[in-house]
Amino acid sequence: MQLFKRRNKYSTLPVKKKEIPQGLWDKCKNCNEVVYRKLLKENLNVCPKCNFHHPLDVWERMDLLTDKGSFMQIDEGMESVDTLKFEGVASYAEKLESNKRKTGMNDAIVCGTATLDGRPFALGVMDFRFLGASMGSVVGEKVTRLTELATSRRLPLVIVTASGGARMYEGMLSLMQMAKTSGALQRHKQQNLPYIVVMTHPTTAGVTASFASLGDLTLAEPKALIGFAGPRVIKDTTQAELPEGFQTSEFLLKKGMIDRIVNRSELRKELSLCLEYLGSWLLSEPAAQKEDAKGKKSTKPKKGKKQKAPAPLGA
Ligand SMILES: [Zn+2]
Numbered sequence: 001m002q003l004f005k006r007r008n009k010y011s012t013l014p015v016k017k018k019e020i021p022q023g024l025w026d027k028c029k030n031c032n033e034v035v036y037r038k039l040l041k042e043n044l045n046v047c048p049k050c051n052f053h054h055p056l057d058v059w060e061r062m063d064l065l066t067d068k069g070s071f072m073q074i075d076e077g078m079e080s081v082d083t084l085k086f087e088g089v090a091s092y093a094e095k096l097e098s099n100k101r102k103t104g105m106n107d108a109i110v111c112g113t114a115t116l117d118g119r120p121f122a123l124g125v126m127d128f129r130f131l132g133a134s135m136g137s138v139v140g141e142k143v144t145r146l147t148e149l150a151t152s153r154r155l156p157l158v159i160v161t162a163s164g165g166a167r168m169y170e171g172m173l174s175l176m177q178m179a180k181t182s183g184a185l186q187r188h189k190q191q192n193l194p195y196i197v198v199m200t201h202p203t204t205a206g207v208t209a210s211f212a213s214l215g216d217l218t219l220a221e222p223k224a225l226i227g228f229a230g231p232r233v234i235k236d237t238t239q240a241e242l243p244e245g246f247q248t249s250e251f252l253l254k255k256g257m258i259d260r261i262v263n264r265s266e267l268r269k270e271l272s273l274c275l276e277y278l279g280s281w282l283l284s285e286p287a288a289q290k291e292d293a294k295g296k297k298s299t300k301p302k303k304g305k306k307q308k309a310p311a312p313l314g315a
Pocket of ligand 1: 028029030031032033047048049050051052
């Protein structure tokens with residue numbers, strides 16, 4: 001007598017596992033949710049679930065912030081040199097080569113001139129994929145030359161920052177870029193030309209301590225990490241509990257370090273508006289200086305004459 005039902009024999013035929021195409025989904029690094037990659041791209045790399053702004057590469061950023069086909073690159077061929085012959089797990093020369101292959105860039109920043117809604121400006125965009133967008137001699141030199149170009153052509157300057165800081169492979173040479181870029185920006189400022197910084201995740205160390213913090217107007221993307229030393233280093237040094245949200249755009253907005261947090265979907269419109277406000281100022285400047293220099297008709301109000309107050313911005 002059979003007490004138990006015989007177990008069914010499973011087929012031994014090989015069954016092909018259903019294949020899920022690779023690269024369709026991404027995991028958000030902030031909320032750990034799985035997001036459809038196409039949706040993430042359509043949303044400008046902003047997580048639709050938690051609004052975290054994932055990095056854009058340099059060309060995606062250019063598309064976002066310039067008129068189509070208007071960007072003219074300068075210093076494209078400038079490349080870093082391994083002056084110190086830095087050796088580590090991988091040498092600096094090897095690192096440079098692999099990053100060039102990975103990104104198709106020669107270094108961590110792309111600079112040039114462009115227009116946005118027809119308004120010309122000088123633009124530099126950093127790309128975190130290239131050695132953490134660290135600032136070596138090339139990044140420093142390109143920012144300096146871009147600033148000098150903006151000064152000579154009387155253009156507003158916009159730099160989109162993202163950086164892990166100084167490039168340790170270049171030692172002291174890398175740190176010297178902080179002073180060089182700051183000096184060029186001071187000369188741009190002396191000409192009453194506007195400089196707008198857009199801080200993105202993450203902007204830290206030597207870049208924060210130089211050209212990223214010198215804007216006349218500092219915009220930042222939401223939830224971006226912005227700071228000098230990392231939170232762990234600060235905590236160990238100060239032996240103090242750090243406040244909640246320390247080193248985020250939201251925290252720094254409250255403390256007055258940045259002027260405005262702008263969602264990426266609004267960034268193009270906001271930047272265009274800023275260039276319109278600051279650019280209109282700019283256009284009147286050289287004409288007034290020219291007239292003064294010639295000693296002809298001056299735009300300065302005559303003594304005793306009442307000066308009309310300028311219309312408020314946005315009126
Ligand atoms: Zn998310």
